Amino acid sequence: MEEQTILVEEKGVDERLDKALCSLLDISRKRARDLLDGEAVRVNGVLEKASYKVKAGDQITVSGAPMEETEVKPEDIPLDIVYEDEDVLVINKPRGMVVHPAPGHYSGTLVNALMFHCKDLSGINGVMRPGIVHRIDKDTSGLLVVCKNDLAHASLSEQLASKTAHRQYKAIVHHPFSHTFGTVNAPIGRDERNRQNMTVTAKNSKEAITHFEVLENFKNYAYIQCTLETGRTHQIRVHMQYIDHPIVGDPKYGPRKTLKTDGQLLHAYALEFIHPRTGEKMRFEAEEPPIFKEVLHKLESGEIE
Template sequence: METREFIIDDENAKIRVDKAVASLLDFSRKRVKDILDEGNILVNGSPCKASYILQEGDHLLVNIPEVQSLEVLPENIPLNIVYEDDDVIVINKPKGMVVHPAFGHVSGTLVNALMYHCKDLSGINGVMRPGIVHRIDKDTSGLLVVCKNDKAHLALSEQLSNKTCHREYLAIVHHPFSHEHGTINAPIGRDEKDRQKMAVTANNSKEAITHFTVLENFKDYALVRCRLETGRTHQIRVHMQYIKHPIVGDPKYGHRKTIDTNGQLLHACKLEFIHPTTKEYMSFEAEPDQTFKNILEKLRKGDSV
């Protein structure tokens, strides 16, 4: 068990202890709650409640239990394979599939399916994320590349870092636009009020750049194509919310009143990279799923959705 100690300064004073611990250790609120419930957060030597308001000079001690390891097992789950060779495999991930196992999602993930399909996957990201170079959210559909060996993984990671791996997305968003193109250059970091969300913020943020083109405008919505220059968590979802055009159906960043879509209408439609071995420029495209198409068709006809 790891122990972390803090003397509360004026910056962390006068806020709840659970919020302070989440911020100081970059933990989710749920993990902090579990640690609190086990009596592993002490203020001035005594266990405290989540609602305790910290005071300047308080001695905060957090005993962090070891995270229970998860066993990742192969599962015979069908995969929509767009391309495969000895180095890489390009998948068109369906909406609703989690990319890699985590607490709460120990099975049914893309990694479980890949482990059944492939004998070898790169080990750079450990046993929980074998082969995973980049990820897309559970309810975002579309293309991602997985690496079968460490050499390919390092090469693709370098391309992502150097911005030579190109990713484009289609999204249906709220509100039509008055212009055709735009670039959102706004840093993204953890939301200070909700650690489960990301936000445009100046604190603990990283550069985030999204380019977009408006393909079609409708009465209350628009179809846009977004190109990522960086790859921050929830980047397109956060950026579109930031410019007041949240993605339709987004339960975390969208409008409460929206089209019933069972998740955001966001699809990774294009993926381009240089093959790690042959050095050939690879380009792949995939159409959005039928739900996305059906809603788009209704919008084009002017039907209510």
């Protein structure tokens, strides 16, 4: 019988086990209940009830996972590999690429490409997310680290949790700032009015902290750099909307009247971590994609006010 083990990092934390299984495995509530009733789910090696509250660091082992879980196929998709060794890869993900398979995106993802390029990827997060320690949104470009083995995965997960790994982003947002530096410290949770969205809320939320620096102000826009202290879903996009500086081109959190950029102008440009085997401090940077540079040039030249 097919079996997979998932390390709970962010998704599913503080949820009932049956509900967490739905989001972690992309399955229905009925399928989750069937797995639990059939004693096919163990948390840290122990059978738990559906009402068990999932915690960060839990290892959930599932037998008899959905068939879709076993059908992720390697695909010969070009990868922009910034760095690679026996333990990790650093990838510069293009805009428009989904990181891992999910309903509606079972092919063309970064995971499909990684499976073709690399035969060894960490298995901690199951067959749908091999090697994936952290994610960036489909239309966000830039750097992310991928782990080839469980040793590297455990190390990078711990670094992200303890905030010793650092991720920096650049973005173009609406409205200029009156100050150069700022911090948004506002908890983020699921938007109860639209479950596809995240929002700043005190209910069922997690701590979220974003530091930002204004690199350049324009008449109606600003060019900023953001440093994540936490890594919540859509964090920068939600925080920038919250302080009335939504990211240009953001179809989910931006205003209706925004520049046509086929997605938010948000780029993960820098990544720092300690190498899991050598202990060496590593830093990588990647230039913004062409559409980002094009809009920035038009702002600087006054073509866009």
